[in-house]
Amino acid sequence: MAKILMKGNEAIGAAAIKAGCRYFFGYPITPQNEVPEYMARELPKVGGVFLQAESEVAAINMVYGASGAGARVMTSSSSPGIALKQEGISYIAGAELPCVVVNVVRGGPGLGGIQPAQSDYYQATRGGGNGDYRMPVYAPSSIQETVDLIMGAFDVADQYRTPVMILADGMIGQMMEPIEFKEPKKRELAPKTWATTGTKDERKPNIINSLFIDPQELEDHCIRLEKKYDLIAQNECLVEEYKLEGAEIVVAAYGTTSRIVKNAIDKCAELGIKVGLIRPITLWPFPFASFEKIEDTTKAVLTVEMSTGQMIDDVKIAMNGRMPVEFYGRTGGMVPTPDAIVEKIKKIVGGEK
Amino acid sequence: MTVAFKKTKGLTDKPLHYCPGCTHGIIHRLVAEVLEELEVLDKTIGVAPVGCSVFAYDYFNCDMQEAAHGRAPAVATGIKRVNPDKVVFTYQGDGDLASIGAAEIVHAAHRGEKITTIFVNNAIYGMTGGQMAPTTLVGQKATTAPYGRDEAHCGKSLKVSEMLATIDGAKFVERVSVNSPANIRKAKKAIKKAFELQLANKGFGIVEVLSTCPTNWGLSPVEAIKWLEANMIPYYPLGNLRDVEEAK
Numbered sequence A: 001m002a003k004i005l006m007k008g009n010e011a012i013g014a015a016a017i018k019a020g021c022r023y024f025f026g027y028p029i030t031p032q033n034e035v036p037e038y039m040a041r042e043l044p045k046v047g048g049v050f051l052q053a054e055s056e057v058a059a060i061n062m063v064y065g066a067s068g069a070g071a072r073v074m075t076s077s078s079s080p081g082i083a084l085k086q087e088g089i090s091y092i093a094g095a096e097l098p099c100v101v102v103n104v105v106r107g108g109p110g111l112g113g114i115q116p117a118q119s120d121y122y123q124a125t126r127g128g129g130n131g132d133y134r135m136p137v138y139a140p141s142s143i144q145e146t147v148d149l150i151m152g153a154f155d156v157a158d159q160y161r162t163p164v165m166i167l168a169d170g171m172i173g174q175m176m177e178p179i180e181f182k183e184p185k186k187r188e189l190a191p192k193t194w195a196t197t198g199t200k201d202e203r204k205p206n207i208i209n210s211l212f213i214d215p216q217e218l219e220d221h222c223i224r225l226e227k228k229y230d231l232i233a234q235n236e237c238l239v240e241e242y243k244l245e246g247a248e249i250v251v252a253a254y255g256t257t258s259r260i261v262k263n264a265i266d267k268c269a270e271l272g273i274k275v276g277l278i279r280p281i282t283l284w285p286f287p288f289a290s291f292e293k294i295e296d297t298t299k300a301v302l303t304v305e306m307s308t309g310q311m312i313d314d315v316k317i318a319m320n321g322r323m324p325v326e327f328y329g330r331t332g333g334m335v336p337t338p339d340a341i342v343e344k345i346k347k348i349v350g351g352e353k
Numbered sequence B: 001m002t003v004a005f006k007k008t009k010g011l012t013d014k015p016l017h018y019c020p021g022c023t024h025g026i027i028h029r030l031v032a033e034v035l036e037e038l039e040v041l042d043k044t045i046g047v048a049p050v051g052c053s054v055f056a057y058d059y060f061n062c063d064m065q066e067a068a069h070g071r072a073p074a075v076a077t078g079i080k081r082v083n084p085d086k087v088v089f090t091y092q093g094d095g096d097l098a099s100i101g102a103a104e105i106v107h108a109a110h111r112g113e114k115i116t117t118i119f120v121n122n123a124i125y126g127m128t129g130g131q132m133a134p135t136t137l138v139g140q141k142a143t144t145a146p147y148g149r150d151e152a153h154c155g156k157s158l159k160v161s162e163m164l165a166t167i168d169g170a171k172f173v174e175r176v177s178v179n180s181p182a183n184i185r186k187a188k189k190a191i192k193k194a195f196e197l198q199l200a201n202k203g204f205g206i207v208e209v210l211s212t213c214p215t216n217w218g219l220s221p222v223e224a225i226k227w228l229e230a231n232m233i234p235y236y237p238l239g240n241l242r243d244v245e246e247a248k
C-alpha cells in the first residue's frame, strides 16, 4: 500500500477505525482536537457513533458503558482532561473492560500550556485513578509507530480486558508524516460473553461491576488482577535498543524526545563518544531487562525527558544503584535540543556533575 | 387455584439488604414488575448507582452495569448507543443524581438520550450515614446540617424534576410517591409510561419517586411515611411535569 501523508491526530483516528473501533466519546481540548473532529467526520461513514460528551468525566463513563456492552471504543484527551478521566479509568480497570485512551500530552500542572510535554508519565504509569491497577501505556516516537501501536492496542485491550493508554505528546499529535496502515499481528481473542447486551433469555444476567464489599473478595480480585498484570509485563513489553554495545553513556528517552536524542547520539559519535539509547515503547510494563543488560563498562545512564524528571524514577529502580543515573530535561512545552543533550553528555564523560 | 399475587420475574432471589421500612424495596419491585409486564427483561440493561441501591445489580433480573457515583446517565448513554434496540435504565438516588451527577443527568436529558431514569428522592444521603443532599428540605436536620438546612447558607432544596422538565430532550417527567397503595399504583403507571416512551424511541424519560429513609431520618417506618406526606409532598408536588404524548 502506498504511504499517505497524515497529521498525527488524524492518523490516531484513522488507525482506530481501521482497528474496528466504532464508538468514540470525547470532549475538546488542545492539542488533540483533530482526533474527535476526525471521528465526528469519519465514524458515521462506517456505521459508528461519535458523541461529544458534556465533560471528560462523562466521556470516559460513556466509554465504560459502551465497552461493557461489548463495543470497541476509544476516547482521547490531553493532560487536564485525562486527569478527569482517571476516575473512569480506575472503574474500567476494576470492572476489567477493554478500551483505548489516548493522551496527547501538554505541559502542566494545572491548566499548564498547550505545547508538547512528557510531564504525565506519573499520571499514566502510577494510576492517578484509585486502587491497585495498572494499564499498558504505549509511547510512540513517530506517527507510523502511533498508528501501529493503536491498531495493536485494541487487541491487547480485548485480550486482557484492560484499558490501554497511548501516551503521545503534542508533537506527535500536531506533526505530519507519511504512514501506511499495516495489519497488526493476529491474536486469539475470546468472544465477549461477559458483555451486557440483554440476556435474550439464553443466559443468566451479566453484571459489570467493580464493587467488592468483602475485603477478602476484594483482595482476591486484586491478586487476580495482579497476576494478569504480571502476564502483561511478561508478554507485552516493547523497547528499542540502539547502539548499546560498548556504549560509554546510555541514554534513556521515550516518545519524540528519543528522536532528538538519536540526533545527539550521532553528533557524539562524530566527537568520538560512544552513546547508546534505550527507548521504552511501553512505559508500563517498563523494559527493566534492557537496563539490566547495560555493560559494567558504561559510565552512567542519562535520562532525557520533556519533564522535570519522572521516568528517571523507573530508570533508577532498573539500575538499582549500579551506576550513576543523570538527568537532563526541559519542561513546560520547551523541547530539548540535540546540542544541549551533547553538552550534558560531554560533561558526564568529563566527570562533571 | 388461581394465583392472585406472586413474586415478579424481574427480581432475583437475592434478599434485599435495605433497612426495615425503607421504600427502596417497593420501588425495585415496581420497576421489576413493569419490565416483566412489558416483556423486556431479556433485552434490558440496567445501570446501578452509588448509594444505598448500589447492589441493584444483584436484584434486577437482567443485565446490569454498576456505575461510578453520579455517572449512571453517562454509562447508560454508552450502553444505549451500542444497543439502540435494547431497553436501558438507570436507578439513582438523590445524592447520586442531583449532586455529583447533576451534569450527567442534565445532559442525558438534553441529548434526548433514549433511556429511562428512576430517581429515588429520600431527601438525604442514605448510604454514607445521613448527610445533607441537594434535596434535603430547608430546616431538615442532617449530619452535615446539624442545625437544620439553612437556605442562606446552602440554598433551597433542588427541584430536579421541575428543572429537567424545562429541557426539550426530556419527553416524560413525573413525580410520584410510594407512601400509600393508591400512590404506589400511580407510581407504577408512571414508571410503565416512562419505559413505553423509551420503547417507542421518543426520548428521555424520568420518574422521580419520593422515598423514605427511616434510618437516617431517625423515625420509625410509619412515622417516616407521615413525615414524607407532611413535608416532602408539599414541597415536591406529585404529578406529571412533562409528557410529549399528552402535549400533542
Ligand SMILES: Cc1ncc(C[n+]2csc(CCOP(=O)(O)OP(=O)(O)O)c2C)c(N)n1
Binding pocket: B050, B051, B052, B053, B069, B092, B093, B094, B095, B096, B097, B120, B122, B124, B125, B126, B127, B128, B133, B213
Ligand atoms: C466519588 C464518590 N464520592 C463519594 C462517595 C460516597 N458515597 C457513597 S453513597 C453516597 C450518597 C448516596 O446518596 P443518595 O444518592 O441520596 O442515595 P441513598 O443512599 O440515599 O439511597 C456517597 C456520597 C462515592 N462512593 N464516590
Ligand code: SF4
Binding pocket: B017, B018, B019, B021, B022, B023, B024, B052, B122, B126, B127, B212, B213, B214, B215, B216
Ligand atoms: S439508609 Fe435509608 S435509604 Fe438506605 S436502606 Fe436504610 S432506610 Fe433505605
